[in-house]
Amino acid sequence: MRDIVIIGHKAKTSGDISLNDLPGSAGRMDILCRCVSSALFLSFGMRRDVIVHLLLLGDPDPGKIIRFEGLHLRYLNPDERSSGSLIQKALQKDATEQDIRSTPGVWIRRGDFKSLLSEFEGRTLLYLREDGEDIRELSSEIRDPVFVLGDHTGVTEEEEKQLLEAGAKIISVGPISLHSNHCITLVHNELDRAEAKRGESPGEADCRVED
Amino acid sequence: MRDIVIIGHKAKTSGDISLNDLPGSAGRMDILCRCVSSALFLSFGMRRDVIVHLLLLGDPDPGKIIRFEGLHLRYLNPDERSSGSLIQKALQKDATEQDIRSTPGVWIRRGDFKSLLSEFEGRTLLYLREDGEDIRELSSEIRDPVFVLGDHTGVTEEEEKQLLEAGAKIISVGPISLHSNHCITLVHNELDRAEAKRGESPGEADCRVED
Known part of the structure; x- marks a missing residue:
């Protein structure tokens, strides 16, 4: 299993976001949409072994978590409007502490x-930062990871503190600073290569289930 | 310099495409939009050493080439609508054999x-296909490359023949088949790493020029 957390500090938390203005009035929701797509899509199918967690911290009701589970997903296409539409539908629910x-x-809850x-206690927590250890040095050892990425504003000092307290390791994906969705593509590729080297079937694209 | 060619076999060739329906009526223009974004964006700036060539082969007027030059680009944001809007503006021009x-x-011409x-005569022509040689085996030797990628339908037999006749080398970026924009991110990362290893400054993000 690969879990990917993206923190949207400005991402709107009401269901009235406009799919025609994801970068603007929706609070850089376009970033989260691209991350969903990069995290879940293969050329001919979906990564069924991936769960994406979007933490939405923008107005008017900050603190909502939308979860995309590759194993159960339907109605998602790779374009930004498509993931934006599923995010919009989730935000239109009355979120509580329990999953809806x-x-x-796709599920939403407060958090x-x-x-x-x-x-994620007990999981391998990996936090992406430009000055971290090169993922290529350790990809062969990574099992059952949880990757945490910020948005265009990065990760706050307080969030970083919480990550390090939770035992997160700081990793990087290359010599220059990239967008979060590009980092996700690179992380997947490292793990795909490591799994293939071990004789495993990367992506698990074929274990589709109906629900 | 890194040139990236993406072939859009269904991509509409008239200026009346709808930014609200890039995957549908615009002929999977969403794929080309994501490729433009992956090819050109760094976290804090643009890859000034990259030129993207979109070959549009869809109805009603197939055979248009839109070129994005990182060195001169303005008004491009990373979201799909933004590149879609620049493509739309290019398609609204009366394209001729000469650049407009x-x-x-951003330029458009017939071709x-x-x-x-x-x-691209004299350049290193690299064609991405799942069964090609692993880019990691040769990234240190790549200079001044031109990458060619297909869309969701891949590359036709005729195009492949032309590529091989032009001396293209077939390369792959990993063990599973990925979307074209994800391949572009992976290709950039390999070259960035190779350039950094040689002490060069990958991305050339800072050589902005005004025009």
Whole structure:
């Protein structure tokens, strides 16, 4: 399993976002949409072994977590409007502390970064930062990882503190600073290569289930 | 310099495409939009050493080439609508065999795959296919490359024949088949790493020019 957390510090938390203005009035929701697509799509199918967690911290009701589970997902296409539309549908639900399913494979609940991190106890927590250890040096050892990425504003000092307290390792994907969705593509490629080297089947694209 | 060619077999060739329906009525223009973004964006700036060539082969007027030059580009944001809007503006021009500039850093002309390939004589032509040689085995030797990628339908037999006749080498970026924009991110990362290893400054993000 690969879990990917993206923190959207400005991402709107009401269901009235406009799919025609994801970067603007929706609070750079375009970044989260591209991350969903990079995290979940293969050329001919979906990564069924991936779960994406979007932490939405923008107005008017900050602290919502939308989860995309590759294993159960339907109605997602690779374009930004498509993931934006599933995010919009999730935000139109009355979110509580308990998961509510908005569409197949998509759930929403209330929560903050700390509550999200607490779900991953015992997992390999990896935090992407430009000056981290090169993922190529350690990709062969990574099992069952949780990757945490910021948005265009990065990760706050407080979030970084929580990450390090939770035992996160700081890793990087290359010599220059890239967009979060590009980092996700690079992380997947490293793990795909490591899995293929071990004789495993990377991507697990074929283990589709109906729900 | 890194040139990236993407062939859009269904991509519409008239200026009336809808930015609200890039995957549908615009003929999978969303794929080309994501490729433009992956090819040109760094976290804090643009890859000034990259030129993107979109070959549009869809109805109603197939055979148009839109060129994005990182060195001169303006008004491009990373979201799909933004590149879609610049493509739309280019398509609204009366294209001829000669370049016409539609917005800063974007040009359009009439042309087919053969005429486009003829521009790259003497360059290192690299064609991405799942069963090619692993780019990691040769990235340190790559200089001044031209990468050619297909869309969701890949590359036709005829295009492949033309590529091989032009001396293209077939390369792959990993063990599973990925979307074209993800391949572009991976290709850039390999070259960035190779350039950094040689003490060069990858991305050339800072050589902005005004035009």
